[in-house]
Amino acid sequence: QVQLVESGGGLVQAGGSLRLSCAASGRTFTTYAMGWFRQAPGKEREFVGRILWAGGTTAYAASVKGRFTISRDNAKNTVDLQMNSLKLEDTAVYYCAATLPTPGATTTPGGYRYWGQGTQVTVSS
Numbered sequence: 001q002v003q004l005v006e007s008g009g010g011l012v013q014a015g016g017s018l019r020l021s022c023a024a025s026g027r028t029f030t031t032y033a034m035g036w037f038r039q040a041p042g043k044e045r046e047f048v049g050r051i052l053w054a055g056g057t058t059a060y061a062a063s064v065k066g067r068f069t070i071s072r073d074n075a076k077n078t079v080d081l082q083m084n085s086l087k088l089e090d091t092a093v094y095y096c097a098a099t100l101p102t103p104g105a106t107t108t109p110g111g112y113r114y115w116g117q118g119t120q121v122t123v124s125s
């Protein structure tokens with residue numbers, strides 16, 4: 001049974017940094033795409049970034065590119081999201097997701113089969 005558990009959310013001031021972690025278990029993820037998404041109140045869930053576990057290739061939404069970095073730790077089976085220069089508009093619940101990658105589908109929520117429960121990130125002024 002696949003399980004994704006996010007941690008590391010919290011309250012941070014604008015301009016600060018936060019690191020989220022997603023612990024993955026239940027199968028071997030070496031052929032998977034691991035995505036990070038976020039959902040603010042009243043808004044749709046949106047793509048933040050993703051990493052292909054094999055090879056470590058990453059892709060990011062334009063709104064976070066240059067500020068956020070995704071990495072994976074093979075030994076720990078975790079995928080991290082390092083968030084720097086946080087802005088008020090980054091406030092959301094952040095979700096980790098996993099899927100066997102389909103070309104063109106790893107940047108949309110519908111392209112992911114497995115989801116974590118989410119962790120709240122609140123950026124204050």
